[in-house]
Amino acid sequence: MMTPPASVEAPRPTLIQRFHRLSLGRWLVILIPMLWLAAFFFIPFLVVFKISLSEAMIAVPPYSPLLEWDPDSAFATLRVTFGNYLFLFESRFYLDAYLSSLRIAAVSTFFTLLIGFPIAYLIARSGPTSRTVLLSLVILPFWTSFLLRVYAWMALLKKNGLVNDILMSVGLIDEPLQILQTDFAVYLGIVYTYLPFMILPLYTQLEKMDMSLVEAALDLGTKPWRAFCLVTLPLAKPGIIAGCLLVFIPAVGEFVIPSLLGGSDTLMIGRVLWDEFFLNRDWPLASAVAIVMLIVLVGPIMFMRNGNKEAV
């Protein structure tokens, strides 16, 4: 059980929190969601870890049991193999897939921030009515089907799609470009679909910002650009971090975007896991891929959770 370090003073419980003190009935309220999350969120990871230590075999389910009962001696033998993990690290393919996922996710996150920041800033600085309208305009795509928004780009980026048509009629290119099924399309798809996840936390942070600080800097003769770097950016930092994590973490494991917009050579680990599971039916190896991905992402996830602690 984790206890907060002594130096950190626990926030004083509010009146309401003291009222809902912990009795039997209240433990029931706590236990229902807690048990559900334990059963269907936490324990599944243990199962994945267990299966990542077994061997693939042709059976139902297609992996070897960890404990094997020997009918003669009445002893159980534990059969654990790290072969799946060794295989992951020995093969260039998986390492490349992890690295390329991290690269694609990082670059896309950067561009999402670049496009999202002006929008969030503009919304935070608008009047109440236009703020609601603009905010709704950001939220609407966020609620609209992810799959269909990725699909929408397929029609635009095709060889004879709208983007190529426009570029050709303007005279920028003479023959259609291959945009669909390239890494570029994957970047575009991630930036597009995850943009609302960046804008919303940025907006929340910028909205809280005290504009008089920027005005003070400007009054004292700071150039607008320097005022932005020295005042606005540091104040927006929590929002920037939250937005980047909300985009980066799921983007690393993205499956839909690389398989619809990417080419056959677009290597992303979510797609590798999918193929390993559905095409090769190698459940233990797919589990090992998942566990390593989880280890890579556990740092960013913990970091994000710390940000949420203030709210708890």
Added chain:
Amino acid sequence: MKQHSLALKLSAGFGFVFLYAPIIALIVYSFNESKLVTVWGGWSLKWYAELFRNDQIMSAAWVSLKIAFISATLAAVLGTLAGFVLSRMRRFRGKTIMAGWVTAPLVMPEVITGLSLLLLFVAMENMFGWPAGRGTTTIVIAHTTFCLAYVAVVVQSRLASMDETLEEAAMDLGAKPVSLFFLITLPMISPAILSGWLLSFTLSLDDLVIASFVSGPGNSTLPMVIFSKVRLGVTPEINALATLMILIVSIAVIAAIVIMRRQNRFQKP
């Protein structure tokens, strides 16, 4: 900051065009007469008629709506409990862990969630004989789990921004904890629960990856059918389907925003 205005407006404007251009193109193409999706052949509703005649899509849509309705409802109940516990109950052992379990599913890559739930269901079936096979039940459990997190976050943030004096007044007047919750807290957060329900409904309706892992044969959801069609290329029927779904979601979102705005009167001063 006036000299920044134009640059800011231009770049933000570019962002909004970027957000909406693909959606608008999709809607326009759904009314295209021509079978070649990108060649304009005049306005027509024929792909909508075609869509409603497609039994595979229609039955998958029905399966998805059913799953979304049940999952959203379960997630609304469990998520409200979780959000309430996190913001209105004093610190207890495990509260930090619970906070982590509530936030982590929001960012967890779907392939990991899907794989881990499937392996859990297989292990459970071997040990207890339940759930027997995979289908609607397993998809509902999976969707409830990740939607629960969204509801909890929405409810928790509403409770945090809400004025506590009403609850304190009821407390002073001698309300029991249970009646305090049902008479004061629940009505005050009901708009948040409703919008959490709507969000869960759309998320469940949209999920491809997790459903693909935990569904059984013959239990294809709508996104699974769309994905298998779309993989082969752009089709006019899917454009029509997408337009209808965007329309429904837009109405729901606008309704949710109006509801949430009405709730502002309970906000902290």
